[in-house]
Amino acid sequence: MDLKFSNAEPFAEEREAIDRRLGGPGEGGWHGGERDEQDHRRAHTGHAARSRRHLVMEALHAVNDRVGWISPGALNYIGKRLSVSAADVYSVATFYALFSTNPRPKRVVHVCTDIACMARGSKEVCASLEKRLGPASAMTGWKHSPCLGVCERAPAAMAVEAGDPPHEHLIGPATVEEVVLALNVGPAALAAEAPPMMAVPQAGQEGLMLLKRVGRVDPESIDDYLATDGYAGLRRAFEMGPGQVISEVKESRLMGRGGAAFPAGIKWESTAKQPATPRYLVCNADESEPGTFKDRAILEGDPFALIESMTIAGYAIGAERGYIYLRGEYPRAFRMLRNAIERVRERGFLGADILGTGWSFELEIRRGAGAYICGEETAIFNSIEGYRGEPRSKPPFPFEQGLFNKPTVVNNVETLCNVPLIMQIGGAQYAKIGTEGSTGPKLFCVSGNLVRPGVYEVPFGATLGEVLELAGGVPQGRTLQAVLFGGAAGGFVRADELHIPLTFEGARANATTLGSGVVLAFDDTVDLSGILLRIASFFRDESCGQCVPCRVGTVRQEEALLRIMHNGHDAAAKGRDIRILRDVGLVMKDSSICGLGQAAWNAVESAIDRLGVLEESKSR
Amino acid sequence: MNVHYTGATDTPVRQITITIDGKEVSVPEGSTILTACNAAGKDTPTLCYGDTLTPKNACRVCMVELEGSRVLVPSCSRKVQPGMVVKTDSERVRHSRRLVLELLGSSVDLSTTPRIPEWMERYDADPDRYGERAGESRRRDVHEPGEHHAGDGSVADTMCQPIKIDNDLYVRDYSKCILCYKCVDACGSQWQNSFAIQIAGRGFDSQISTEYAAELPDSACVFCGNCVEVCPTGALSFKSEYDMREEGTWDESQQTQTTTVCTYCGVGCNVNLHVQDNKIVKVTSPHDHDIGHGNLCIKGRFGFSHVQSRKEDGDG
Amino acid sequence: MTVFGAGGGTSSYNEIEDADLIVFWGSNAREAHPIFFHHALKAIHKGAKVYAVDPRRSKTAEWADSWLGLDVGTDVALAYGVGREIIHAGLVNEAFVANASVGFEEYVAACEPWTLEVTSRETGVPAELIRQLAHDYAKAERAQLCWTLGITEHHNGTDNVRALCNLALLTGQVGRWGAGLVPVRGQNNVQGGGDMGAIPKNLPGFHDVGNPEHRAKFEHMWGVTMPPKYGLTLSEMMEAMDEGHLTSVYVVGENPVQSDADTTAVARRLQNLDHLVVQDIFLTKTASFADVVLPSTAAWCESEGTFTNSERRVQLVRKALEPPGSAKDDIEIIRLIAERLGHVWPIQTAEQIWDELRAVSPAHHGMSYRILEERGGVQWPFPDENGPESPFLHGRLWEKDPAKRGRLAPFGIIEHRLPVDKLNDEFPLRLTTGRRLTDYNTGVQSGGFNSPIRLGACVDISPEDMVRLGLNEGEVVRVSSRRGTVLAAARRDPGLRPGLLFMACNFPDEMDVNALTIEANDPISKTAEFKATAVKVEKTNEELPQESAVAETIDRDRPDKELATANEEG
Structure with missing residues (x-):
């Protein structure tokens, strides 16, 4: 490609960081290396050079991790190394919140201001930080962040220090002192992160199926994993053969746990039937729905389980390669997964000729970089391929044209982690767990104003009241005000609806949604209109910007809420604004490209219609 | 214009029949609903559609209601399938087109966009109801994704920014x-x-x-x-x-x-x-x-x- | 392209989109033919493999899967090397060669010395790359071989073309959809001008001046006797001027004082003429030597007519503007001159003249203005208004029936001859010339707008030579050949290797590149060797000149110069 770059050159450490990830520039000077004699007579600049676009995000991570931001010289170097134009690299870099194209200090603390943390004092933490450090901005070293997925320890923060290696540290509950320490001395000075089992109050209890190893095994030890039934599922799958594996999963009636609740077996079957190859498997570990942290509990507490599950899924659909798309804010999960992949490869569970079956499978982790939209199944493809995480139009569907336009299965972490169980007990037996319409065990992310927030595993069928009970209910002296199901894209229910069964059909019958399994309880101390505004603000920030209904609609939704909150006395004005909210909400729901826009009004709508929140909104 | 040999084998193209607003219309297989709408004489507003480009589906002004679909579908890119039942002027479609025009009209200067006044009138759009438009921003070229300054809602955010004249062409x-x-x-x-x-x-x-x-x-x-x-x-x-x-x-x-x-x-x-x-x-x-x-x-x-x-x- | 019996690109632009292999040999289409390159890009995105054969790693080469950076003027050697490898690897399309060609045995013999090692030594291209090109070209389902002036602007340009045609013949990469030979024309109507007989040997519609039957057709139509003698090529005219046989010249829409090789010599010749008439839309440098200047209309927007493009497509040119002042349409100027010479020609529209052409040219017979309008142009041959178009030529070579196959295509037995302008200790550097995206020819047209990406008058030098000569970008150097000297700003270009320089030919007023180039002509096409000049480069403290070298040496204002229009004369 006849690309044109500015004269900006990378600094030595930027070049080194990029080369370490991409490998050296190889022979010759045409792709960023030193010009040599061979460059006088030959060049290979075609398809091979252009086939590495998918490494753009990886290279951006390498620079951002090392120096904290992406300079023009580093950006040029990435473009030259990967045959991607500077404008293209820039467009990718400016899409993701964790990347910065503006200079910023090496240490930055991301302080969660999202709904679960709001319910547990993040506003107060931020107010103190503002006094100590000045207003939130990259230059003052601390920034507001959307949900970090550490809701059980809210309020949460993530401290990052660029370097070699970079330090990343999730803090929770976060205090002003810890944030200041992380900024002044570095994240390394912080007390160790809470162990993974702290996210799972049930850890160690008998009868758990998905969380059975969390807290009981060393998540870095493959021997521990093997000693606790590890890889029994894969061995069983190999005995069955791919067709039978798919049959069992179909019979289990396992539904996707990411929010869309699509039958996993059917997804696998339709992908496996596609003639085009190679086929891909993608694990959606971009858990970013505010209030969601169940996948983190598995990834940190039982990472081998996901690797085994993906190997079974890859085997069933005939994939050669799988990708784990992991959200960028999960540093420990990244370390655990990377270790797990290395260990299983050493033991022959991954790579060429797995367990002597002749079948080969590779797994790769790709890190997101701060974009909620990348949890959308087609946005993941674009992100892995090195593009902006913009959702694609469907049709074509992933099973037809997914990653690299090849047939692809995308499954959520939790969905996949049910598979070894299905292999072991059989689809029919599995289907007996739970209810008729919702089979199997289910993880709920229970957070907010509760005594024991955390990830809870219950068989489908438990009611909302029972799950809140597991978490100890609201603290003494407080009363439950409302519960948010499914996160920002979900809906509110009232405190008097505790009978709602937490099943797909139960939620549907009660005109709400389970979504990703968020059960976020708000007690009477919480200002719900503030929560609504935070949700609106979240969608405005996280909209990819591709389609008009969502790009502009999320802005107008936030503006209307702001006006109502600032000017609640004027009934006529409020009426007009609620009208705007409904009109804008409907066009977002009807005409947005993807689920983000389509759901961006759900929570606000339910708050108005189910809770009557804005009716009570007062001028403040 | 331009009927040239393409080298492709000349297999006859199948005609697909769909229903638009209660009337049947047939178009060649592979056509979009938009093509069918044009054939049926339904004037469909489009903005991001380009006759030489792959549909991007970004503006969402050409949406139609497709029976069996949970959401509206973009006519410019959705290919026709036999038996599709499409509505181009239902309440949902009119609402969607009105809102898209309002959202654009409230945030973008559409003064040189062809046909905008006609469509605004047809769909009864009122882009002014979102409040006074925010003035020129000089920060639109600085990108900090995931962050924004939320005001008090008194002005409607816009694309308004300085014009770029950096060459003679x-x-x-x-x-x-x-x-x-x-x-x-x-x-x-x-x-x-x-x-x-x-x-x-x-x-x-x-x-x-x-x-x-x-x-x-x-x-x-x-x-x-x-x-x-x-x-x-x-x-x-x-x-x-x-x-x-x-x-x-x-x-x-x-x-x-x-x-x-x-x-x-x-x-x-x-x-x-x-x-x-x-x-x-x-x-x-x-x-x-x-x-x-x-x-x-x-x-x-x-x-x-x-x-x-x-x-x-x-x-x- | 006379190998196959008709002078035109064998394929349509659309065909390249379906090719699985594209070879750009001496063609920087990305810059010189950007919209043709769009069609190639479609193929590239579908997975087509691309080779670029060019001394420079041009912008086209930057899209290639493999770039072969041969030495200037070694194309015939490289083609032989590729041919020999195809033969020795058993990749010859034997059926096609047997059915469609003659002279294969001689060709095999001519190839034989050109082993990969010998070819590599002669061309500078690594043997492995030559081997890969040979194998990929022979094995491709549909290969397109495209070239431009990098092939033809050599003393042996015709041989170069024949060398490439041999490869297509050897592998059957011609006469099928997607497989063909594509010379992309440098100027809007080079193809049409030739088709219409603006070649010394031709009459309109591919008729031979030397053929009595052909002449008879025109004699009958026009009621005159036609001279059977071939005309002179441009370079023959130059020789004739030197020898004093040619004393009066009528130049229409050309600027030879700046566009031809060895411009100093050209200027001297024109100055010595008895009478020079220049018909142009500008007062060009050439016009400044004229006795009479005839201001004409801009053909592409101030008059009606047709252009024929590189895929043989005849397209209508339409009048959008009224011409300025007393400028006249070329048709009208010629009619008025005829009138002065005592021939009263009727006033005719462009369409009437076109219909006259259609009457004598079977290849154009079906192309009424109505059809041209309706179809957005039509490709020849198109004898019948109701008939099909021919996207590609020479499909006949694949016919089973020898009668339908017609005249067989001969392999060209040619010799590899290095450029005339030899390198030596005094002139150790090889200068090649070309066009940049934003500029065109002598710049009289493209200079009219302010292009933000115009590099202007500069000499491109390899990074190694920049260091060796102690140069920084923008510093002025003196570039000298055996014929002249120009000053230019140095520009670093990693696409060049040590010893190779490049200059754009588009800024003759600031940098008269053709004061350097050699007037060594191809014996058949008479195209000059613009692409291979021996030069030396010296750093200098001189300022870049505003006027050209020609202006310094030649008196522009001849005493008898007369600026006149046809109108005023009348």
């Missing part, structure tokens, strides 16, 4: 940009493959941009003007047109358009010369001609000055 007025991606696609792999511009930033703060908002002459731009050719709103315009509009002398009713052949090489691209007062004021290219498909290079697009400088200099 064309002008970028992104206050008029609806982010339809057409210029990006024309500059990118669909046609020009120069990749000089892309969408930068995220969400409402997105912006068509070069790397670090570099000025065009410093970017990879080769000034083919193929982005200007496809811009639906006048956000991109030729300097000649921009200057005349500023002077108040631009008058399309006084212009003729003549298709002729570019003089600059042996490829034979067709050019449309827009002439006002015996002066070429703009060069476009026929989209349905299969040499260029609406594309030109810098010489074909801008190399006409010599003809008129001759007059001014009396150099004949």
